[in-house]
Amino acid sequence: MTDKIVIIGGGQASLSCASQLRSTGFDGEIYMICEENSYPYQRPPLSKKFLTGHILEERLLLKKIDYYKTNNIQVILSNKAMKIDRDNKKIHLKSGEKIDYTKLVLSTGSRAKKAPLCNEYNYSNVLYLRNLSDAKIIKNHLHVGKKILIIGGGYLGLEVASVCSSFGMNTIVVEGADRILKRVAGEPTAAYLRQIFSVNGVEIIENDFVKKINNLERNVTSVELVSGKTIQLDILLVATGGYPEVDLAKDAKLEIENGIKVNERLETNDPSIYAAGDCASFYHNGAVLRLESVGNAIDQGQTVALNIAGKTTNFNAKPWFWTEHFDKKLQIAGLCYGFTDIIDRKVKDKVSFWYYKNKMLIAVDAFNDPHSYMIGKRLIEENKSPKKEILRDINFNVKDALNIK
Numbered sequence: 280m281t282d283k284i285v286i287i288g289g290g291q292a293s294l295s296c297a298s299q300l301r302s303t304g305f306d307g308e309i310y311m312i313c314e315e316n317s318y319p320y321q322r323p324p325l326s327k328k329f330l331t332g333h334i335l336e337e338r339l340l341l342k343k344i345d346y347y348k349t350n351n352i353q354v355i356l357s358n359k360a361m362k363i364d365r366d367n368k369k370i371h372l373k374s375g376e377k378i379d380y381t382k383l384v385l386s387t388g389s390r391a392k393k394a395p396l397c398n399e400y401n402y403s404n405v406l407y408l409r410n411l412s413d414a415k416i417i418k419n420h421l422h423v424g425k426k427i428l429i430i431g432g433g434y435l436g437l438e439v440a441s442v443c444s445s446f447g448m449n450t451i452v453v454e455g456a457d458r459i460l461k462r463v464a465g466e467p468t469a470a471y472l473r474q475i476f477s478v479n480g481v482e483i484i485e486n487d488f489v490k491k492i493n494n495l496e497r498n499v500t501s502v503e504l505v506s507g508k509t510i511q512l513d514i515l516l517v518a519t520g521g522y523p524e525v526d527l528a529k530d531a532k533l534e535i536e537n538g539i540k541v542n543e544r545l546e547t548n549d550p551s552i553y554a555a556g557d558c559a560s561f562y563h564n565g566a567v568l569r570l571e572s573v574g575n576a577i578d579q580g581q582t583v584a585l586n587i588a589g590k591t592t593n594f595n596a597k598p599w600f601w602t603e604h605f606d607k608k609l610q611i612a613g614l615c616y617g618f619t620d621i622i623d624r625k626v627k628d629k630v631s632f633w634y635y636k637n638k639m640l641i642a643v644d645a646f647n648d649p650h651s652y653m654i655g656k657r658l659i660e661e662n663k664s665p666k667k668e669i670l671r672d673i674n675f676n677v678k679d680a681l682n683i684k
Contacts, residue, residue, distance in 0.1 A: 282307030288386030289313030292556030295580025303588040316357040325414040326438040363531035389521035389557040423447035427514040432459035436518030441604040523558040538569040543593040555579035612656035613642030640664040
C-alpha cells in the first residue's frame, strides 16, 4: 500500500512537515488541507510589517506556489476537515469529500479568545488578529486620529498598539494583570517596554478589567472598566490570547491536555496520528507545555516528518521568539518560568535581561542586541551558565561565556 500522509492545517508546522518529508526522500502522497483560501504564509508579520505596509501580501507566502506542484504536495484550499474516522482512517471534509490516510498530522493551530465579549455578539468595530483576513480588516481601520482600545497587554496586543500609534492613532492598552507581559517576561523587561510605549504616547492601563461594553446597534461606543473609568473608542481590538484548536481531535477521542497531547515523538494516543505547532501540548521539564511560535512549529513539523519516515526522533524543545515595538526588536531565547534572579546588561541602546533559576541560565531577553541573544541561546542549548557576577560586569564580552567550563 502506498503511504498517504494527510496534514490538516495550512501553517508553518504543516509546511515544515511536508517539506521535511520530501527532503528525507519520502515518495508517498502528501495532502495538505487548508481552511483558508491561501497557501501557507508567514503569520508573525501580520501584526507588524504587514500592517505598516512594509511587507505586501505576496511576500508573506512561505513558498512559491509552483513549489507544491514540483514536490508533488497536494494542497486543498478553502475546505475544512469535519471528522476523523480513526477506524477506517478517513478524513471527512466540509465539501463532502473523504480522504484516506496512512498517517495523519494535526496542525490545526489556535483561535482567538473572544473574552470579555461573548461569541454571539458580532460588532462591526470589534477586531481580532489570528490570520491574514483579520490583518486585512485591521489594516483598513488604521486612520490618523482614530481611537483604538486594545484589550490584552501580551506581545500581540502590544505589537498592534505600536503600529496604531505609529499611524497617529490615539492608542490605549488595558491589561488585566498587574503588569504587561505577565505570563512571558519578568518585570525588568516589561518595565523597559512600558517606558518605550509611554515615550511614544501609548497609554497602558494595568490591573484593570472591562466590566461593561456599551454599544449603539452594531458598534461598540465605549467600555467601562472595573476601576470605574469609561473609555470612548472608535475601534476595539481583543488580544487576550488564543485557544488551541482541538475540537476535531477531541471528537476523535484523542487525548487533550491544554492542547492535543503528544509523546516525545509527537504521536497522539493513536500512533498513526501526530500533532505539531500551536495545537500540540507536550512534556517539558516536568510540565505540560504548549508553544505558539514559528521556531516551535518548524521544529515540531520536522520531527513529525522524520518519525513518519522511519527515522525515530525525539522532540527537544528549544524555545525562541521575537517581537517588534516601534524601533525596538526584542529577541527571546528560552523560557523564564520559575526564574529566581535577573541580571540586566545595558550598553548604549542595547539592553538585555538574563534570567536564572538559582545557578542555571534559563532565558535571555535582548532589545536591539542580536549578539547577546545569539550567545544566550547557545548557552541555554548547551546547558552552560556563566556566573552572575561575570554578566553584571558590562565590560565583559558575553561571547567569552561560551568558553567558560
